Amino acid sequence: MTSLLDTVSMALSTLRSNPLRSLLTLLGIVIGASTVVAMMSLTEGFRLKVTKDLAQLGAGSFQVQKWPVMSFGHVDWQKYARRKNLTRAQGEALRDLPHVAHVSIEAWNPGGEKLWTRERATKPNVQVAGGLPDYQYANYVVVGQGRFLSDVDLKLGRRVVFVGADVADLLFPGEDPVGKELRIRSTPFTVIGVAERMGTALGIESRDAFAVVPINVFDQALGRPKNHNLAIQATSPEDVGKAIDETVATLRRLRNVKPGDDNDFEIFTNDSVSESFNSLAAVVAAATFGVCALALLVGGIGIMNIMLVSVTERTREIGVRMALGARRARILAQFVVESTVLAALGGVGGVLLGAAVAVAAREIWQVPSSIPAWAVVLSLVSASGSGLLFGIYPAARASRLDPVEAMRTE
Amino acid sequence: MTPDGALLSLDGITRLYQVGSEVVRALDGVSFDVQRGEWLAVVGQSGSGKSTLMNIIGCLDTPSGGVYRVNGHDVRGLADDALADLRNHEIGFVFQTFQLLPRSTALANVELPLIYRGLPRRERRLRAEAALRSVGLADRMHHRPNELSGGQRQRVAIARALVGEPSLLLADEPTGNLDSATGEEIIRLFGELHARGHTLLLVTHEPRLAARCPRAIRLMDGRIVADGPGREVAAFGTAPVVTA
Numbered sequence: 001m002t003s004l005l006d007t008v009s010m011a012l013s014t015l016r017s018n019p020l021r022s023l024l025t026l027l028g029i030v031i032g033a034s035t036v037v038a039m040m041s042l043t044e045g046f047r048l049k050v051t052k053d054l055a056q057l058g059a060g061s062f063q064v065q066k067w068p069v070m071s072f073g074h075v076d077w078q079k080y081a082r083r084k085n086l087t088r089a090q091g092e093a094l095r096d097l098p099h100v101a102h103v104s105i106e107a108w109n110p111g112g113e114k115l116w117t118r119e120r121a122t123k124p125n126v127q128v129a130g131g132l133p134d135y136q137y138a139n140y141v142v143v144g145q146g147r148f149l150s151d152v153d154l155k156l157g158r159r160v161v162f163v164g165a166d167v168a169d170l171l172f173p174g175e176d177p178v179g180k181e182l183r184i185r186s187t188p189f190t191v192i193g194v195a196e197r198m199g200t201a202l203g204i205e206s207r208d209a210f211a212v213v214p215i216n217v218f219d220q221a222l223g224r225p226k227n228h229n230l231a232i233q234a235t236s237p238e239d240v241g242k243a244i245d246e247t248v249a250t251l252r253r254l255r256n257v258k259p260g261d262d263n264d265f266e267i268f269t270n271d272s273v274s275e276s277f278n279s280l281a282a283v284v285a286a287a288t289f290g291v292c293a294l295a296l297l298v299g300g301i302g303i304m305n306i307m308l309v310s311v312t313e314r315t316r317e318i319g320v321r322m323a324l325g326a327r328r329a330r331i332l333a334q335f336v337v338e339s340t341v342l343a344a345l346g347g348v349g350g351v352l353l354g355a356a357v358a359v360a361a362r363e364i365w366q367v368p369s370s371i372p373a374w375a376v377v378l379s380l381v382s383a384s385g386s387g388l389l390f391g392i393y394p395a396a397r398a399s400r401l402d403p404v405e406a407m408r409t410e
Numbered sequence: 411m412t413p414d415g416a417l418l419s420l421d422g423i424t425r426l427y428q429v430g431s432e433v434v435r436a437l438d439g440v441s442f443d444v445q446r447g448e449w450l451a452v453v454g455q456s457g458s459g460k461s462t463l464m465n466i467i468g469c470l471d472t473p474s475g476g477v478y479r480v481n482g483h484d485v486r487g488l489a490d491d492a493l494a495d496l497r498n499h500e501i502g503f504v505f506q507t508f509q510l511l512p513r514s515t516a517l518a519n520v521e522l523p524l525i526y527r528g529l530p531r532r533e534r535r536l537r538a539e540a541a542l543r544s545v546g547l548a549d550r551m552h553h554r555p556n557e558l559s560g561g562q563r564q565r566v567a568i569a570r571a572l573v574g575e576p577s578l579l580l581a582d583e584p585t586g587n588l589d590s591a592t593g594e595e596i597i598r599l600f601g602e603l604h605a606r607g608h609t610l611l612l613v614t615h616e617p618r619l620a621a622r623c624p625r626a627i628r629l630m631d632g633r634i635v636a637d638g639p640g641r642e643v644a645a646f647g648t649a650p651v652v653t654a
Contacts, residue, residue, distance in 0.1 A: 006525050017513045320509045323470060324570070325498020325526040327491045404470050407509060 004337075007330075011338035014310075015345070025306040026346035028299025029386065032292045033350020033379035034357065039288040040375035041358030043281045045368035050277045060101075060237040061138055062244055063268040064230040064251065083264045085227035088215075090254050094232065097250060099243040102233040104138035106131050107218050107225040115167055115211060117182050122170050127210040128184060130218025130225070138231035141212075146178040146193030153192075154214045159221075161189035165197040166208035187221035189213060240269065296382055299346065300390035307339050307394035318398050319406025328399040335395030336388060343387020347380045354379070415482065416443035417577055417609055418467060422476035425462050425632075436462040437473070438632040444578075444611065449604040451612040451620040451640060454629035461582070463629065464613040468580050469497045481577045498526050502571030506583035508563045510555040516542060516566045517551045523574040541573040542566070545599060561592035568599065572608070579603065579610045585619060597622055617644035 015022045066083050091105035107130035114124040135141065136148040144165065153160050161182065168177045168191075177191045198207040213221065234243035244267055251257075257264055311318070318331055326334075355376075358369040425437040436459045444450060454460040465471035466478060469485055472493070478485050481500050485493065502523075503509075510519045520538040529537075542551050545565040555563050564584060571579050584600070585593030597619065604610055612623060620626040626643035628636035636643045 006531075013513065316509065317511055320511065321522065321526070322494065323468070323497060323503050323509075324523045325494050325574075327494045327526070329491070330526060404465050407505070 007334050007337045008341060010334060011341045014338060015342055021306065022342060022345075025302050026299070026342065026349060028295050028302050029343050029346030029383045030299075030350040030353060032295030032299055033347045033383045034352075034354035035295060035350075036288060036292045036379045036382075037351050037354025037371065037375050038357040038361075039284065039291075041354065041369040041371045042361060042367065043284050043288075044372045044375075045358070045362065045370045047277065047281055048370050049368040050273070060235075060240055061140075061231060061233045062240060062247075062270075064232065064247065065266045065268065066227050068266050084255055086230060086265060088228060090251060091228060091230045093250055093254055094230070094247055097243065097246040099235050099239040099246060100232055101235045102134040102137045104132060104134040104231040104233075105215065106135060106229045106231060107215055108229060109222050109225070112209075113184055113211075113222070115163075115171060115182050115184055117171050117180070120171050122167060122209070125209060126164075126167055128218070128222065129210065129212045130215035130222075131212045132215060134233070135212055135231070138233045142196040144194045144196040145176065146191070148193055149212060149214055154216060157216050157220075158214065159187060159189045159217055160192045160214065162193045162195065162212045163191055164195050164206075164208040164210040166206055167211055168194040184211070184213070184221050187217075189217075189221075244269070292379075292382070296386045299343070299383075300386035303339050303343055303387055304390040304394060306342075307335060307391055308397070310338075311335065311394050311398040314398075315401060315406045315409045318401050319403045319409075322401070322403035323407065331401075332395045332399035335398050336391045339391025339394070340384050340387040343391075344380065344384040346387075347383025350383060351376050351379050416479075417446045417448075417481060418444035418611075419479040420467075420476065421478075423463075423466060423473045423478055424475040425459075425466060425471070426474045435632050437466070439476070440629075440632070440634055441476075442627060442634065442637060444609065446577075446609055447604075447607055448625060449600070449610040449612075449623050450625035450627065451614055451623040451643075452627050452629060453614055453617060453620040453643065455615060458629040459632040460613050460615075460629050462632075464580065464582055467578075467611065468501050468503060469493045494526075498523055498574065500577045502574060502576040502579045504564070504567050504571050504579065504581035504584050506586040508555070508560075508567045508587070510563060510566055510570075512555055515552050515554055516547060516558065516569075519555070519566055520570045520573050522570060527574060537573055538569070541569040544572065545569045559592070560588050561595055564588060564592075564596050565599070568596075568603075572603070577609060579608055581610065581612045583614055583616075584612060585616070586614075620644040 064086065066086055067080050088105050091103055094100055094103045109128050112123075112125035113128045115122045115126050115128075129135070131149065132154065133149050133151055136143070141148065141162075145168075146162075148162050149160065152158075161184070163177065163182075171177065171182055172180055172191075177194055180191050181188050182191060183189070195208070195210075218225075232243060232247060234240045248263060248267065251265055252263065255264055321331060322328075355371050358371050361367040362369045420443070421441050423437050423440040424435065427434045427436055438459075440459075440463060452460050452463060462471070466473050467480075469480065470493075472485055472488070480496065483496060483500070485496065488496065497503075511522070517535070517538050520541050521534045524534040524537060539551060542548060545568050547562060547565050547569065550558060550562055550566075555566070558566065568579075571581075581600070585596055588596060600610055600612070601622075612619065614620060621641045621644035623640035625638070626636070626640040627634055628643050
């Protein structure tokens with residue numbers, strides 16, 4: 001133990017005596033370690049955020065869509081494009097299923113709309129949906145002011161709109177928006193309610209820039225959409241499985257899917273969304289590890305190079321140490337420890353840099369990030385490991401020197 | 411290991427080097443003993459084999475033939491590690507060029523042999539301080555070699571050689587890099603060490619230095635050509651010649 005401590009303090013003092021060179025040598029290692037920590041922090045941050053967002057969406061609901069919500073790799077978009085649209089009639093047919101509590105049939109305008117008043121206008125990025133009163137339950141909208149859409153609004157075809165917090169803030173700053181008028185394209189709507197602020201989805205996209213109008217009014221103002229999304233709330237979280245089975249069976253029948261064929265629609269539960277996110281995260285992780293491995297390889301070769309230089313420069317010192325009674329194994333250990341300590345310092349620097357990037361991402365750019373402990377440990381271990389590995393050859397050269405010859409070198 | 415036996419015992423030591431296709435006999439049957447407490451010089455011109463002899467006596471090299479015992483240990487067939495341990499315990503080296511580690515303080519330099527002996531930090535520190543005091547460097551312990559004069563550097567080297575309490579202090583041209591006044595100082599220090607009971611072996615090409623030693627051995631072409639009182643061996647030709 002004493003000898004290990006001695007060797008480590010010996011290594012540290014050598015590195016201190018050559019700070020610039022040590023620093024330059026470490027760049028590769030620093031880059032590798034910081035990449036892992038920064039990328040894993042971002043991925044982890046997104047993962048936590050997705051999990052939290054999904055939990056907010058509630059456990060008892062699921063969505064039916066024509067299009068996949070998230071995918072990567074090769075996607076046969078043609079296959080999805082050939083699918084029949086989801087119609088309102090199909091959605092209505094799900095209402096009577098035993099384990100279905102609410103069916104929210106939603107018409108979405110792809111892209112966004114500009115909402116405006118005589119004084120002000122939003123950017124053209126507001127998501128406008130045509131919906132039913134069920135929208136509120138299936139999407140967990142909490143009413144902040146006023147009220148949500150009612151059956152009467154639909155029956156009478158009232159031009160009313162329920163808006164997200166961003167829309168209310170932009171168009172009616174410092175005012176009570178309820179009862180005020182706004183326009184979507186050329187159609188005037190009366191604001192009946194404002195949602196509580198929901199924050200951002202995945203830290204990027206505001207979830208408060210939306211507006212919901214009665215679905216039949218949506219047709220008049222924005223054109224009748226062919227395809228719809230369905231958000232379904234089961235009778236209880238335990239019944240989600242049964243509700244999905246019933247929904248799938250009903251939709252297959254209505255859409256004439258032959259037995260044995262795949263569903264021609266997508267079902268998303270929170271689990272399936274987080275699953276696809278996790279597989280995306282796995283791809284990011286694999287890519288990061290690739291980059292990291294490369295950086296560690298380059299960094300390791302840099303360390304080997306500098307250690308070979310160091311052995312040459314310190315040939316006399318090695319000879320003296322041997323003359324004074326250092327065994328070959330001690331010389332070997334000294335140089336291996338030195339390169340390991342050097343690389344470990346690089347690892348520490350990389351972790352700090354990566355953590356700084358992660359914190360900056362969170363604090364300055366509001367991108368979610370969370371530094372996972374395992375990424376820190378992994379960075380430190382792999383950085384030190386590369387120092388150890390690439391230090392062996394120079395150290396072995398040092399330990400094989402002949403003391404007499406070594407002391408004679410200039 | 412017998413207490414009354416010789417500290418160093420060389421018997422028919424040869425050392426051959428292969429240079430190209432030729433075999434060079436750097437040492438050709440060297441035999442002599444060194445008793446505890448002796449102070450002797452090995453003197454000779456360059457190429458006489460004295461460096462080779464010093465390396466063998468210092469356990470940095472092993473002989474091609476003959477028997478060498480240091481403090482009773484036969485070095486024949488010893489592995490590198492065993493030789494390192496033997497150097498660490500039995501030999502204290504003083505080199506012509508001091509061979510101090512430039513980035514380490516005097517104290518750290520003196521501690522080195524004790525690190526390789528595996529002594530705990532505190533004990534190392536105490537012993538190194540004592541060794542530096544004994545060579546008159548109590549106030550220079552935390553200086554680096556480049557902050558010390560030549561004579562002070564050689565004193566640090568001597569302290570480093572003494573700190574492990576070796577059986578033999580082996581010095582290679584210890585005054586070779588010093589001006590004559592400083593060299594004189596170092597020689598006086600050797601005299602003191604001898605008086606304190608240390609065994610000293612100096613390797614030098616300077617007859618004047620050999621003349622100061624009670625005993626000297628003169629090497630020529632790898633053989634001993636003189637062995638006797640330093641003054642007589644230094645003035646080679648007039649001394650009684652004892653051939654091996």
